[in-house]
Amino acid sequence: MTMLSTGGQARVVPWGALGPWLALLATCIFFATQSDRFLTGENLSLVLQQVMVVGVLAIGQTLIILTAGIDLSCGMVMSLAGIVMTKFAVDYGFDPYVAIACGLGMATLFGLINGLLITKVKLPSFIVTLGTLNIAFAITQIYSESQTVRDLPAEMTALGNTFSIGSTEVGYGTIVMIVLYVLAWYMLRDSSPGRHVYAVGNNPEAARLTGISVDRVLLGVYALAGLFYGIAALLSVARTGVGDPQAGQTENLDAITAVVLGGTSLFGGRGILLGSLVGAVIVGVFRNGLTLMGVASVYQTLITGVLVILAVAADQMSRKGAR
């Protein structure tokens, strides 16, 4: 009997999955016409190395945006974690691995505090993370006295090294980023906690009524996002070879831009994590291409700002179209 099958058979066109790739393709074609150096293997491997920090930040950011939240503090938490791990190693002579663990722990703790304020005190994520953005920034400046931490142990910068495939240099950090993406993407898609992240973002009331502990999912998401920011801090430290208290300032917005460009809806519950990787590469290609064209860094920031608004507008309009 097919009495309930009237209407509603239309499939939603998967623009969310295809759009980021088209945008990346268009961006690459544009810059290839603008600069001869853009399409060289050397330059593309440089882009990938530049992308790894924003890319890993964007994993954490995606988890949060999937729950219909936002994390404005990601870059600053990363910055703090970078200062903590480098100072612990250099100033206190901690074993490099212990120092790294302390940095990761600090970032996770910040994520957990964000999560607790959002679930237990019931504050909006926007306000909470606006607060922790400033708190993390201030602690970073106070603790580091705004001084760069130098002379890092080799273990701490190992992920900044590269190996060559043919003539192309590939960074170990890039490999770490890709592995993290594949793992997180698979768990979001095929594990029950992963599906609960989507359910909580899609309809928290429905999730609660089916017995999912919404608070536990949110706490887990914010803490795990913090851990990803900590890993991003390690990659950033490894790439630059120093603990930089000014790190994370452009990456903060770039990570959010990457997630939105990657097709994850700011309204929560919709999006594919691998899209954020494509989004991060788009942001990286933009910054790299504009640099090759000789565009000053402040204009790059301006263009990134325009990009994020365009991407959110596209998301908004496609939602309206789907209704």
Next chain:
Amino acid sequence: MTANINLSAAPLVMQARNIVKRYGQVTALDGVDFELRAGEILAVIGDNGAGKSSLIKVLSGAVTPDSGEMLLDGKPVHFRSPIDARRAGIETVYQDLAVAPAMSIAENLFLGRETLRPGILGKVFRLIDKPSMLKEAVRHMNELKIGIRSMTQAVETLSGGQRQGVAVARSAAFAQHVVIMDEPTAALGVKEGNMVLELIRRVRDKGLPVILISHNMPHVFEVADRIHIQRLGKRAAVVNPKKISMSDTVAIMTGAKPVDEIPGDCLA
């Protein structure tokens, strides 16, 4: 469609005795009794403020009563949350279509109770068993004759009635004892409302007693085997919709007609 069993002889599945619930100065439930028999659709009706939704919240575990006793299959039960009630085999379908629209039908059916893969993949890594969930989803949807072809379709691509169908199928799939439906047709048009009524009958015919809360008298009279009339925090009467008129039912509900003026054979 009448259930071909003598309802007055059917065993009591769910029973509540002398339930009291106060909110500050307001007494929402003033010693209400409630009885649900095996194999029946029991409608619960009542004017606004009669304690209808408080009663349902107590039965579904959303609210803990101040006093009174609840029995499930003759055994006393105490629900502190809807999750307790669900563990006891009582599933609730909510009027506002508690589904995750962007997720597939199969995922919605199993939301919060995903089938995990065998071995450490399921136990440690919490990986879900998609093929088995798809197969089970098809079975549950077919059992209720909900003609939707693809279980991987997102729920938002479905019509309102089909979405309610998913919510009903979810409850029927997991309920061991009772399905509670809170205004399941309220958000629907005439045609889709009728489809859902048909579904409610199929759930009963599958052997699960149904508690139906509805404002829609024609719907109540169409599917209910018995009607519990709630008034002023108490059970005013339980009537037989095959015998009593709709206007007498409404009269009891609003207090326009005392119950002792109703002929005895109209009561159930």
